[in-house]
Amino acid sequence: MIDLANPVVVAAGCGGTGRELDALGALDGIGAFTTRSLTLNARTGGPVPRFAETPSGLVHSTGLPGPGLEIFLATELPWLVARGMRVVVSVTGASVAEHAEVARRLAQAPGVRGIEVDLAVPDARAHGLLDVREPFHAANVVAAVVREAQDLPVLAKVRSDVLRVAESARVVTDAGAVAVVVGGPQAAALPDGRPAGLSGPAVLPLALRCVTEVRAALPGVPVVGCGGITTTADARSFLDAGAVAVQVGAALLHDPTTAARIAADLAGGPS
Amino acid sequence: MAAPRARRDRVAGDAGVKSPFHTTGEVLASKRVGAFQHLTVVAPGVAERFRPGTFVAVSVDGTRLARRALWIHGVRPVGGHGPALQLVVEPVGPGTRWLAERPVGTRLEVTGPLGRAFALPKEPVATLLVGEGYAAAPLFPLAERLRERGCQVNLLLAAPDERRLLSALEARRSARAATVVTADGSVGRRGSVADVVAGVLAQSAAEVVYAAGPVPTLHAVAAAAEQAGAWSQTAVEQPLACGTGLCHGCPLPVVGEDGVARVVRACTEGPVVRGDRVRWAELAGARPAHGEPA
Numbered sequence: 262m263i264d265l266a267n268p269v270v271v272a273a274g275c276g277g278t279g280r281e282l283d284a285l286g287a288l289d290g291i292g293a294f295t296t297r298s299l300t301l302n303a304r305t306g307g308p309v310p311r312f313a314e315t316p317s318g319l320v321h322s323t324g325l326p327g328p329g330l331e332i333f334l335a336t337e338l339p340w341l342v343a344r345g346m347r348v349v350v351s352v353t354g355a356s357v358a359e360h361a362e363v364a365r366r367l368a369q370a371p372g373v374r375g376i377e378v379d380l381a382v383p384d385a386r387a388h389g390l391l392d393v394r395e396p397f398h399a400a401n402v403v404a405a406v407v408r409e410a411q412d413l414p415v416l417a418k419v420r421s422d423v424l425r426v427a428e429s430a431r432v433v434t435d436a437g438a439v440a441v442v443v444g445g446p447q448a449a450a451l452p453d454g455r456p457a458g459l460s461g462p463a464v465l466p467l468a469l470r471c472v473t474e475v476r477a478a479l480p481g482v483p484v485v486g487c488g489g490i491t492t493t494a495d496a497r498s499f500l501d502a503g504a505v506a507v508q509v510g511a512a513l514l515h516d517p518t519t520a521a522r523i524a525a526d527l528a529g530g531p532s
Numbered sequence: 533m534a535a536p537r538a539r540r541d542r543v544a545g546d547a548g549v550k551s552p553f554h555t556t557g558e559v560l561a562s563k564r565v566g567a568f569q570h571l572t573v574v575a576p577g578v579a580e581r582f583r584p585g586t587f588v589a590v591s592v593d594g595t596r597l598a599r600r601a602l603w604i605h606g607v608r609p610v611g612g613h614g615p616a617l618q619l620v621v622e623p624v625g626p627g628t629r630w631l632a633e634r635p636v637g638t639r640l641e642v643t644g645p646l647g648r649a650f651a652l653p654k655e656p657v658a659t660l661l662v663g664e665g666y667a668a669a670p671l672f673p674l675a676e677r678l679r680e681r682g683c684q685v686n687l688l689l690a691a692p693d694e695r696r697l698l699s700a701l702e703a704r705r706s707a708r709a710a711t712v713v714t715a716d717g718s719v720g721r722r723g724s725v726a727d728v729v730a731g732v733l734a735q736s737a738a739e740v741v742y743a744a745g746p747v748p749t750l751h752a753v754a755a756a757a758e759q760a761g762a763w764s765q766t767a768v769e770q771p772l773a774c775g776t777g778l779c780h781g782c783p784l785p786v787v788g789e790d791g792v793a794r795v796v797r798a799c800t801e802g803p804v805v806r807g808d809r810v811r812w813a814e815l816a817g818a819r820p821a822h823g824e825p826a
């Protein structure tokens with residue numbers, strides 16, 4: 262997979278451009294930085310309100326705003342690389358062809374360490390993105406990305422549906438993904454009924470269960486655990502369940518230093 | 533989520549550093565004035581970096597993930613603690629009520645100062661500062677900086693009623709001219725900013741207008757400034773989830789320097805933006821479609 266100096270990774274869409282965390286000293290010691298899910302062309306994102314609070318959770322539907330791949334490659338990526346970050350670029354799109362085109366261009370971009378295919382967008386259809394519901398759809402997308410990615414490792418972030426997560430993980434690794442990211446947002450709705458994702462501590466037990474399901478079914482597949490991690494103890498639960506790394510997402514919105522703190526704790530050795 | 537923990541704080545107070553700071557602060561004082569709770573919070577490293585127009589993001593109530601944004605009303609040295617933040621809270625919902633009820637000694641997770649500050653004029657020109665409700669908070673330290681530069685300061689303060697009028701007394705002391713309007717007429721003239729801003733602007737002959745308040749108020753001020761040929765800076769409040777630029781939850785539709793329509797993050801590319809750059813009609817309710825250029 263990707264060689265990480267520390268198992269703590271910034272989750273997609275929760276770390277801004279990287280500069281905002283760095284200004285707070287909050288990238289120090291981080292294993293890798295995952296970008297927000299990028300599309301070929303720029304997107305303004307969805308309507309407001311884009312989030313709602315729920316006890317121990319955040320319901321969100323940003324509509325994946327982003328600068329488009331070219332501007333990302335010209336402005337955001339060089340800074341991250343110069344900063345010494347291991348960069349994993351998350352990708353999404355409206356079609357299999359768009360995913361493939363983005364992967365083709367990323368394969369030429371200096372400094373990218375890996376591609377993470379976001380197959381877990383909980384509000385994809387509402388935002389005009391490919392709705393990857395069935396495992397065989399996911400396999401198609403992953404195969405197309407792997408074909409274009411050349412030597413770049415491809416990770417697949419699968420839907421965190423406890424009953425089907427092991428099957429999803431199997432088909433995407435059969436399609437060429439070197440690892441799976443397990444435990445993204447749960448499909449949810451904003452108070453006005455618009456489709457959205459639910460993240461934060463509320464989803465941790467579900468994410469942990471997803472990790473154990475995949476580990477049991479596919480002991481040879483590296484799993485990156487993600488979902489509701491806010492403390493070092495949370496991260497250890499995922500690592501103890503067999504995850505090779507963990508991603509920290511929504512907790513950064515609450516305390517931007519969370520990932521750096523957990524990374525430092527883990528680097529300090531077992532306790 | 534708010535459990536005390538060891539943190540590798542960077543050295544506080546390195547002068548000139550503009551980047552924000554994340555730290556555990558402490559409520560030193562809490563005082564009710566009208567409808568507002570005035571908090572004094574010591575937050576080492578944050579106060580030193582303050583410029584008028586910036587804000588802090590604070591964590592509230594254990595299980596709440598989103599942060600609450602508060603303008604920095606001022607920075608005041610407190611014996612034995614160094615510079616402390618002055619904050620003004622209007623309790624309107626669970627988070628702001630929680631903050632307003634905190635006893636002295638409560639520890640608070642604070643990140644700041646965040647966002648773009650008010651830009652100061654290079655020349656000593658006449659200025660008009662327009663503030664409504666608690667949002668007038670950043671205008672008081674701004675008035676001080678402007679006077680230091682030899683700028684003439686005129687104030688227009690507005691509120692629904694007297695209880696939500698911020699420091700009218702202090703305003704009268706610190707400005708050359710202060711106009712007060714309230715919706716119910718309980719103090720000053722009865723009316724709204726939109727009713728009086730053009731007249732006040734003409735009287736003050738201000739070349740630069742600063743405004744902080746609800747979106748319709750900012751829109752009225754920006755329009756009046758444009759009409760009068762004045763330059764305006766508006767401090768825009770949008771619902772924020774993080775306040776630190778991480779989540780893209782706070783879209784602000786603007787027109788860039790290059791004339792191209794964009795959506796930026798209110799917390800990071802704002803909150804202070806040029807009034808003639810904001811696409812006010814879209815901010816007021818119309819929803820931008822997905823797919824157009826960011």
Ligand SMILES: Cc1cc2nc3c(=O)[nH]c(=O)nc-3n(C[C@H](O)[C@H](O)[C@H](O)COP(=O)(O)OP(=O)(O)OC[C@H]3O[C@@H](n4cnc5c(N)ncnc54)[C@H](O)[C@@H]3O)c2cc1C
Pocket residue numbers: 314587598599600601602603604619620621622623624625626627628629666667669768769770771772773803
């Ligand atoms: C830059 C900025 C500066 C501000 N300064 C002050 C200040 O000095 N004093 C003060 O009393 N209030 C200020 N506000 C508004 C204040 O942040 C909100 O009233 C507060 O977040 C509401 O939280 P709540 O839990 O009490 O209410 P709720 O309405 O229940 O809030 C629920 C959620 O919506 C968000 N939210 C709701 N309304 C707003 C809003 N107007 N702005 C931002 N987020 C919102 C909250 O963060 C929270 O996630 C400021 C807002 C911004 C953007």
Ligand SMILES: Cc1cc2nc3c(=O)[nH]c(=O)nc-3n(C[C@H](O)[C@H](O)[C@H](O)COP(=O)(O)O)c2cc1C
Pocket residue numbers: 272273274275296297298319321323325351379418444445446459460461462464487488489490508509510511512779780
């Ligand atoms: C505001 C927000 C934006 C997100 N954007 C993305 C994204 O662009 N791509 C993606 O794969 N996941 C995205 N996610 C999901 C997170 O990466 C993560 O998988 C999920 O939130 C669960 O982990 P957490 O509870 O630690 O946040 C987003 C989450 C949030 C809260």
Ligand code: FES
Pocket residue numbers: 771772773774775776777778779780781782797798799800
């Ligand atoms: S509130 Fe999160 S980016 Fe502005």
